[in-house]
Amino acid sequence: MTKPTTPKNFVLYADDDADDLQLVRDSFAQYVQDVEVVTVSNGDDALAFLENLPDDAATPCLVILDVNMPGLDGKQVLARLRAIDRFAQVPVVLFTTSSLPSDKSYAQSLQAGFVTKPLNMKQMELITDQFISHCVEEVRRQIRPGDR
Numbered sequence: 001m002t003k004p005t006t007p008k009n010f011v012l013y014a015d016d017d018a019d020d021l022q023l024v025r026d027s028f029a030q031y032v033q034d035v036e037v038v039t040v041s042n043g044d045d046a047l048a049f050l051e052n053l054p055d056d057a058a059t060p061c062l063v064i065l066d067v068n069m070p071g072l073d074g075k076q077v078l079a080r081l082r083a084i085d086r087f088a089q090v091p092v093v094l095f096t097t098s099s100l101p102s103d104k105s106y107a108q109s110l111q112a113g114f115v116t117k118p119l120n121m122k123q124m125e126l127i128t129d130q131f132i133s134h135c136v137e138e139v140r141r142q143i144r145p146g147d148r
Contacts, residue, residue, distance in 0.1 A: 009035040009139060010058070011131070014046035014077065015066035015095070020117065024064065024095075027124040032132060035061065043072030047080060050087055059090055061139040062131060067096035067103055075106055082110050091134040 011028065015021050021039045028037045038060070040046050046065065053059070063081065065074030072080075074094050081087045093113035096103060107114040113134045118127055132140055 009061050011035060011037045011062045011064060012040070012046060012049065012060040013037055013064040013095075014040045014043055014069065014074070015064075016041050016069045017066070020066070020095075023118075023124060024128075027128045031125050031128045042069050043074060043077040046077055047072065050081070051084075059087060061091070061135045063087075063090055063092045064095050064131060065092060067094050067098055075103070078107070078110050078112055091136070093131055093134050 013021065013024050015024075018041075021041070025037045025039065028035060038049070040049055043065065046063070050060075050063075065077050067074040074096070078092055078094065081090065081092060091113070092110075093115050094103065094107045095115050095117060097117050099116060104114045113130070115127055115130050118124055
């Protein structure tokens, strides 16, 4: 049995809605190159995935968290990530149907982005660009070469 490896550039996306998971995977596949989207269906699995990454494995270039999930929600996962040295500086975006100013303020207080979920696929290119804008510049150049 071979040990699974994580790609050099990967995004971790946690959401309990299978349609949203697929929408983001499809959007990254269409609009971004050289990045893999790793998906999990809840916040507990997101933390477990990250905490079980080998020390020599790459960290995600971005973590996308749905705010409203059963178990640990996106805000709780964000707070826990910021408390783990290895992941404290990883770019995070809260991706939600919420338009509550308190949710946006919470994201900003923990240096995270805040993106409202789209109503349709036509909005996904713009939203994918918003996700990528949260990655560090070096990663943005690697996965969006046309943006140099």
